[in-house]
Amino acid sequence: MELQLEGIARDFWDGRELRRVLFPLNLSLTPGELTVLAGPSGSGKTTLLSIIGLVLRPSEGRILLDGREVTGLPDDAAATLRLSRFGFVFQQPLLIEGLTVRENLFLAVGIQGGRITAAIRGRAEELFTSLGLQGTGDMLPAMLSGGMKQRVSIARALIRNPAVILCDEPTSSLDAENGQVVMDILKRIAVEEGRLVVVVSHDARVFPYADRLVKLENGRVVADTRPLSEGAEAGA
Amino acid sequence: MRSRVALRLLLHDRSSTAGSLLGVVAIVFLVGQQLSILFGLLNYMSVLVDHSGADVWITSARLRNADAGDLISGRYLERVMGLPEVQWADPLLLANGLVRTADGSFEAVRLVGLRRPRLTGGPWALAAGEGEALLDLEAVAVDRLDLGKFGNPALQRVTEINGRRVRFGAVSSGARAFQGTLVFLSLDKVKEAAATPPGRYSAILVGLKPGVDRERALARLRALLPECGVFSTPELSRRTQLYYLTNTGIGGSFGFSTSIAVLIGVVIITLTMYASVLGRTRDFAVMRALGARRRDVAVVVLCQALMVGAVGIFLGFLCLAAILNATRGSDIPSYMPASVPPLLAGITLLVSLLGSLVALRKALQADPASVFH
Numbered sequence: 001m002e003l004q005l006e007g008i009a010r011d012f013w014d015g016r017e018l019r020r021v022l023f024p025l026n027l028s029l030t031p032g033e034l035t036v037l038a039g040p041s042g043s044g045k046t047t048l049l050s051i052i053g054l055v056l057r058p059s060e061g062r063i064l065l066d067g068r069e070v071t072g073l074p075d076d077a078a079a080t081l082r083l084s085r086f087g088f089v090f091q092q093p094l095l096i097e098g099l100t101v102r103e104n105l106f107l108a109v110g111i112q113g114g115r116i117t118a119a120i121r122g123r124a125e126e127l128f129t130s131l132g133l134q135g136t137g138d139m140l141p142a143m144l145s146g147g148m149k150q151r152v153s154i155a156r157a158l159i160r161n162p163a164v165i166l167c168d169e170p171t172s173s174l175d176a177e178n179g180q181v182v183m184d185i186l187k188r189i190a191v192e193e194g195r196l197v198v199v200v201s202h203d204a205r206v207f208p209y210a211d212r213l214v215k216l217e218n219g220r221v222v223a224d225t226r227p228l229s230e231g232a233e234a235g236a
Numbered sequence: 237m238r239s240r241v242a243l244r245l246l247l248h249d250r251s252s253t254a255g256s257l258l259g260v261v262a263i264v265f266l267v268g269q270q271l272s273i274l275f276g277l278l279n280y281m282s283v284l285v286d287h288s289g290a291d292v293w294i295t296s297a298r299l300r301n302a303d304a305g306d307l308i309s310g311r312y313l314e315r316v317m318g319l320p321e322v323q324w325a326d327p328l329l330l331a332n333g334l335v336r337t338a339d340g341s342f343e344a345v346r347l348v349g350l351r352r353p354r355l356t357g358g359p360w361a362l363a364a365g366e367g368e369a370l371l372d373l374e375a376v377a378v379d380r381l382d383l384g385k386f387g388n389p390a391l392q393r394v395t396e397i398n399g400r401r402v403r404f405g406a407v408s409s410g411a412r413a414f415q416g417t418l419v420f421l422s423l424d425k426v427k428e429a430a431a432t433p434p435g436r437y438s439a440i441l442v443g444l445k446p447g448v449d450r451e452r453a454l455a456r457l458r459a460l461l462p463e464c465g466v467f468s469t470p471e472l473s474r475r476t477q478l479y480y481l482t483n484t485g486i487g488g489s490f491g492f493s494t495s496i497a498v499l500i501g502v503v504i505i506t507l508t509m510y511a512s513v514l515g516r517t518r519d520f521a522v523m524r525a526l527g528a529r530r531r532d533v534a535v536v537v538l539c540q541a542l543m544v545g546a547v548g549i550f551l552g553f554l555c556l557a558a559i560l561n562a563t564r565g566s567d568i569p570s571y572m573p574a575s576v577p578p579l580l581a582g583i584t585l586l587v588s589l590l591g592s593l594v595a596l597r598k599a600l601q602a603d604p605a606s607v608f609h
Contacts, residue, residue, distance in 0.1 A: 046608045055525055055604045076529045083527025091609045094522045098248025099241065110237025111528040113535070156526075168608050 001066050001085065001163035001196060003029040003052065008061035010047050022047050022219045024060060031163065034190035034197045034209055039216035045200045046168060048216070052198060053086055053166045054078040083112060087157030089186075091169040093149035095141040101152050102137040105159045120159065127155040131185060147178030154185055165189060167199040171206060183209045238532060241523075242539035245516065252512035253544065259504030259591065260548020261555060263584050266497035268556040271576055274490045276569025280414040281480045282473040284348065287360040287411070288328075290441035291450065292457060293472045299465040301479035302472055303330065303346075303415050307436035312461055316442055319460065321453035323445045326356035327437035329423050331430030332416075336396040338387025345378075346416040347397065349426030356441050359420050365391050365406030370420060375405025377420040379412050381567045397421075398429040412569070414480060498587060505544070505591030513537065513595040520602035530600050537596045538589065545588030549581045 010022040022044040029035055029052075037045040050056035051063065054070060063071045070081060082088075087108075095104045105124050106116045128134050131151045141149055150170060157165055167186060171179035183199075187209045190197035199206060207213060207227065215223040246253045279286070285293065285302045294316065296306035307329075316325045329349030334342040350358040352371050359367070363380040370377055376397070378386065389395065389404045396402065402421065411418050426432065444453050450468065458466045467475065481487040513520070520533050556572075563570050 050605050050608050053525075055608070076531070079524065079527050079529045079532075081527075082525070086527075088525055088607075090522075090525075090607055094518070094607055096241070096245075096519050096522065098244045103240065103244065106237055107241060107523070108526050111241075111523055111526060111532050113238060113532070116237060 001031055002064075003164060003196060004062075004064040004067075005029075005052070006062045006064065008048070008051055008058045008063065010044070010051060010056065011059040020059075020219060022051075022058075025221050027214065027221070027224075029196050029198060031196045032191060032194045033211040034187055034199060035212040035214060036206055036210035037198060037200045037214050037216060038202060038207065038210075039222075040202060042218075043216040044219040045202075045216050049166055049168055049198060049200045052164075053088065054082055080112065083108070084160065085163050087160070087162040087165045089150070089153050089157050089165065089167040089170045091172055093141070093146075093153040095149055095152055095156075097141055100138050100140060101133070101144070104141065104152060105156050108156045108159050123159060123161070124155070127158055131155050132181075147174055147181065150174060150178065150182055151185070154182065154189075158189065163195060165195055165197045167197070169201055169203070170199060171201065171203055176205065179203070179205060238535045239539045242536045243543060245512075245519075245536070246540055246543055249512050249515065252508045252515070255508030256505050256512070256544040256588075256591075257548045257551065259501045259508065260545055260584060260588055261552040262504060263498055263501030263587060264549055264552025264580060265555045265559075266500070267494050267584075268552065268572070268577075268580055269559060269570075270490055270494045270497060271580070272556075272560055272570040272572045273568070274486070275571040275573055275576070277414055277486060278477045278481070279571050280412055280569055282476045283411060283413050284357060284418070285469055285473045285476060288357045288441055288469060289360070289443070290326075290356065290469055291444040292442040292454060293465075293467045293469060294440040294442060294457065294461060295438070295465040295467070295472075297463060297465050299467075299472075299475070301476040302439075303476070305330075305438055305465070307432065307438060308440070308464060310435040310437055312440055312464065315460060316440060316457065319453070319456055321444050321448040321456065322442055324354070324356075324443040326351050326354055326441050327423065328357045328439045328441055329426045329430075329432060330438040331426050331432060333397045333419065333426075333429055335386060335419065337385065338389060338393075338395075343385045344416060345397070345419045346413060347426045347430060348418055348420045349423035350420060351423045355420075356443075359406065359408035359411050361409040361411070363407040363409040367406065369405030370422060372403070372405060373422050373425055374401060374403050375421065376402045376425075377406040377408045377411075378404065379418065380407045380409055381412055382417045383407065385417060397425075400425065400429045412567075501584075502587055502591045505541075505588055506594050509537075509541065509544075509592050509595035510598060512540075513599045517598065517602050518607070520599045521604055521606045524602055524604035525607045533599050533602065534596055537592055537599045541588050541592035541595075542585065545585040548588070549584050552584070553577065553581075 005027040007024045009024045011018045011020050039045045051058050062069055109120050110116055170182050186197055189195050213225050213227050296308050299305045313325050316322055331347045333345050333347045335345050337343050355370055359377045369375045391404055393404050560570055
């Protein structure tokens, strides 16, 4: 699935005046790549991620999903599209306390009333295995470590086999070891499973995983590079 | 899944769920208890009419309630018996009296004079003694719960009513009245004790033959006795209850206390559910970000309200049944008509949903963008 942003900009009312936090930018994201949106705090990267995820509407510009404009979708239609095509990994795992790990996964399938089929149950077990979460299905999130919780949130993002995975600082609350595990998983999801993965981060440890690194500063794209291929070319 | 989420959140947020349940239980229990007393009092108001065994009551004209009629002529008895629809007709005489108690003091009572031998309108259930006891001119029957007012006399104990000798011949059960202590005795004794004019009665009770058209029989009686009030028993019962309900402040008083109970319940439900949703705002925002529509969030919150309502109603009715059972047969008037519990349950469920509206509004305000740091 291809995702195109054309002239996307965003303004916020700060109580006194309308302030532009994201200046018009064009970005074309393709599957099979892990794209990192990097930049200092306040650079507009999370705003951009929210717009890509149809959680926030841009003030200007168009969002195209496989060539279909989805910018002005009504609230319910945007929610349905998010549920079917997008997976989210937040800075904090944000699992629902009170639901078991398995139910947290099923939430991302059944929140609009959809049935939890045998296939979904099988998919959950598959994810538990591939993400090293065996035996945690019936546990409550409070019983898990921070790293495990974040892996559960990745499983939740993947349970519906979404084409797009959007991650907001997924390693910032983790130690180095767990951060590396999470990034390895996201990289595998992007490259081996051919998904479109976008990771917002200002953590330099994440950059080596980037197929594409988009740097933002003060709401503007200041660099858009492919460090791995450029590195390979340089090496060649 | 949404209802499962609702249930899981309720089970997890135990303290706020317990608070909401308390609100629902408070509504069912307090309102149910108030209503049971109100219906118990309503029964007291019309107890003589409801248990008379008559189909029709003939009274003085423009009757406001069964206790406030003028005396009517006994000659109407023969005219009524002349109608082919009528199976029987008996007079009833009501008067006030003073009973001398065991310690020599007096107790004001309502005398109910019954014609022997049928004793129509007399005690319909006895706790002690025989029904035939009232065939004796001097015998009286009082309710078991009123015996204490007379010093708990033994059967056959002699006393006085308005200075006339009587004996406690039987003890009735379930014959308590809103208007005062009922004392059943022979019609002749009431005439003597209350010195009522000869040949005049408070009412004529009429029994219709089985299978007759009741409306037609009533119409014929009304045409026959235009100077009298002719009521079917349910009609006179309703009229009497309505009179006391609207003229004594009981209706307003119970209406007020019932409204307060509902209000307290709504406030408890509203506050606890709001607190619960407030603590879950982030979770609702996560659900929205993951793809929940506003209506899905609403389903979760309303499911919670319905679950709390259903469980609270069940617990409330358990408490209510326990208290009604404990007070059954006591001097606390309580009665719950079969039609009231379903109505109360429906209203409580509605109130639970109303109480959840503020929480729902808060939940719907959860911003999916807020989950991005």
